[in-house]
Amino acid sequence: MEPMLEYLPKNVNESFVTRFFDYPYYPTPWHFHPEYELVLVTESTGKRFVGDNISRFAPGNLALLGPYLPHLYRNDAPYYKKQTSLRAQSIVVHFKEDSFGENCMQLPEMQPLQALLNRSVRGLDIQGKTNAIVSKQLKELLVLEGLSRWLKLLEILNIIAGSRETRYISNQVITGKNGIDSHRMNKVIQFVIKNFAREITIAEVAASVNMANNSFSRYFSQRTRKSFTGFVNEVRLSHASKLLIETQKSVIDISLDSGFSNLSNFNRQFRKMYQVSPLQFRKQYLHAAAER
Numbered sequence: 001m002e003p004m005l006e007y008l009p010k011n012v013n014e015s016f017v018t019r020f021f022d023y024p025y026y027p028t029p030w031h032f033h034p035e036y037e038l039v040l041v042t043e044s045t046g047k048r049f050v051g052d053n054i055s056r057f058a059p060g061n062l063a064l065l066g067p068y069l070p071h072l073y074r075n076d077a078p079y080y081k082k083q084t085s086l087r088a089q090s091i092v093v094h095f096k097e098d099s100f101g102e103n104c105m106q107l108p109e110m111q112p113l114q115a116l117l118n119r120s121v122r123g124l125d126i127q128g129k130t131n132a133i134v135s136k137q138l139k140e141l142l143v144l145e146g147l148s149r150w151l152k153l154l155e156i157l158n159i160i161a162g163s164r165e166t167r168y169i170s171n172q173v174i175t176g177k178n179g180i181d182s183h184r185m186n187k188v189i190q191f192v193i194k195n196f197a198r199e200i201t202i203a204e205v206a207a208s209v210n211m212a213n214n215s216f217s218r219y220f221s222q223r224t225r226k227s228f229t230g231f232v233n234e235v236r237l238s239h240a241s242k243l244l245i246e247t248q249k250s251v252i253d254i255s256l257d258s259g260f261s262n263l264s265n266f267n268r269q270f271r272k273m274y275q276v277s278p279l280q281f282r283k284q285y286l287h288a289a290a291e292r
Contacts, residue, residue, distance in 0.1 A: 016095035016153060018141055023088045025079035029186045030072040032175075035094035036120060037065040038156070039073075040138050044088035046075035047238050049189070050123045051170025052226060054234040056242055062131050064160060066120035067096075068175045074193055076242070091138045095153065113154075116161040123169030130163040184209045188220070196235045197259045202228055236260060237273050244282045251278045 017035075030049065041061040048057040049072040050065065057073060065071055079086050097105050097117065105114045116124075126134060134156055141152050160166065187209055192200065205228070206216035220228045240258040243249055249257070255266035255278075270278050 013146075015150065016093065016099040018091070018093050018149070020142055021088075021090050021092060024084065024086065025075040026073045026088045026090070028072070030070060030189050032068050032070045033094065034067050035096050036067060036117060037063075037071075038091075038093040038095075038138065039063055039065065040091045040135055041073070042089045042091060044075055044079060044086065044090075045242075046073060046079070046088075047193070047235065048073055051174035052172055053123070053170045054231075054238050055169075056238055060131065060135065062126040062135060063169065064116075064120045064124045064126060064166075065169075066117070066123065069121060069123055069170065070174060071123070072189065091142060093138070093141070093153065100150075100154065112161040113157050116157060119166075119168075121173050122171075124160075124166045125169055126160060126163070126166055128163075128165035130159060130165040134159055192232055192235055196232060196239065197257060199259070199261070200232055232259075233269050234273065237270055240266070240270065240278065241274070241281065244278055245285050254278065 026044070026046070039062070041057050041059055043059055045056070045058045048055050048061070048063075049070075050063070051069055051071070073090075075088050078084060079088060100110075104110060105117075137152060137156050137159075141149060141156070144152055188205060191205060191208055202213050202217060206213050209216065211219065217228060220231070226234075236258040240254050240260075243254045243257060244251075247254075251267075252263050255263050258266070260266035260269070267277060270281070274281055276284065
């Protein structure tokens, strides 16, 4: 995709950026940046787009994203309503390799951290006990200053580097570019997010960005490494998984609410994405929730 370039300015006494964000909803569009990013969702729910992956996020979602990896955190519909009391909050850290000093990563002691940063080009989900430890330390990082702050970031990265509780997010390495297509691709994503519950044709999406059907299909697949139909289905299935967890609706109602007109196709696509049927997905979640 052709995402937007984002820049978070450092203060004059900082070698890296740490910010706490508090919004009615996350405002940043599909974007990328040359910095590594640690992002902890502390409040809100929605869909997370990272590289070629679409998944749900909720409080506690923690990820390490590599440079130029396109991503978008899109909140659920209630966050965009007027007069809502909902908040979208997160802790975000932006840093570069030279935040630790010129050629610092060439030191032998830094090899585990360099390996971690190399892996982050596909994005890493940070889970389990590592998630709990790092989340706590990120909150501490917000109030630290000077050398203590710098050392805390190194400590956090060292913990992640030594953990086995990380998982790749994007299936492939996707690199962002900043060009004339930035607005176009963001417009396509937002269109799908707003209209996935109804039938969407390539013709209407292509027309919305002033492209011919064939040109649009080729354009989309070249930039996302998936078909437009496949992308729409992933957005729909992500929404369906949310309804299975948060409601008591029947599978057929959920399939219709998610934009699938054919139940057997919904079941087939859901199993392909999650490796279980919709009912098994719900049962597994309820079982895991009961054990917490």
